[in-house]
């Protein structure tokens with residue numbers, strides 16, 4: 001079995017990183033499926049084909065790669081090559097036939113995988129079947145990056161709840177509104193990053209105060225990007241205070257309110273094409289808390305509709321509510337070099353949980369600093 005030379009770790013990592021880069025091209029277009037990238041390399045280290053999962057319901061990354069390779073290259077060259085995939089291949093028939101069968105048919109004897117597929121239909125089964133068929137399988141190359149690529153898919157496919165990423169731009173003293181002298185607290189590079197998140201995530205969610213104060217469009221603006229994806233806009237608005245002429249209202253908007261919201265406002269908002277979605281009220285210790293939406297019911301509904309990820313853009317009340325529900329999975333905090341003082345809105349109000357970030361990353365973005373990290377919640381004392 002010395003047919004394929006031992007993969008050097010460095011080149012395996014480089015090919016997997018290329019596959020990750022390719023996978024990211026599917027951002028915004030593959031949900032509720034995962035982003036997946038794949039590269040085929042021959043025994044001499046030449047890349048014969050590379051591709052990615054480009055559209056929900058479309059061909060899987062590894063299928064696109066293998067079909068190309070099988071069409072253009074002789075069987076013995078394929079046998080001695082290596083297939084890199086960011087995600088374990090599927091072995092079930094879904095919207096597309098099982099990729100596992102095609103891998104076996106191709107005769108390739110070496111497969112390198114980034115993440116095990118968290119989908120219960122796959123979840124290690126394909127790896128075992130490949131090995132039983134005599135294929136050498138390596139798992140976990142660039143695993144941290146490959147897992148990060150599918151973090152929303154992982155949460156959704158296991159829990160049917162969307163993954164929640166909170167994005168905040170704040171001053172050094174933790175304020176998310178300025179004196180008015182600066183329309184944006186964060187810089188243009190940070191804004192570009194925010195629009196990249198909008199391109200990738202399924203839903204953008206804000207509270208009604210943000211709509212009233214800023215009248216944002218909440219769409220994706222990425223000059224130079226050909227296929228723009230606009231997330232579903234969700235406005236949290238228990239009493240329907242959203243002005244019907246708000247820029248964010250159109251047929252790609254859902255306004256979540258209570259049953260008790262005024263009928264005439266429901267009608268006025270519905271005329272913009274937006275969906276009015278009635279959410280049950282929160283019940284706490286047997287008491288009805290009016291004016292408060294049962295967020296977990298809303299999240300369950302969005303998950304059931306196939307939305308895997310939510311970009312939570314605030315403001316303070318929304319961040320506080322979701323932290324107290326321990327519902328935010330990841331934070332992206334942009335820190336801008338300003339002090340705005342006590343009279344401005346803070347990132348959060350009183351919290352029932354301390355939030356910590358066990359493995360944060362820090363990155364300088366022009367004159368801003370970006371901290372990214374998964375949240376860990378500890379009951380506050």
Ligand code: AOF
Nearest residue numbers: 033034036053060061090094095096119
């Ligand atoms: C993808 N793209 O490149 C890979 C996936 O319904 P199907 O046939 O599209 O199958 C979807 C499942 O296939 C998905 O949940 C995941 O577990 C697995 N792998 N999916 O959409 C891909 N490799």
Ligand code: ZN
Nearest residue numbers: 060089090099
């Ligand atoms: Zn597949």
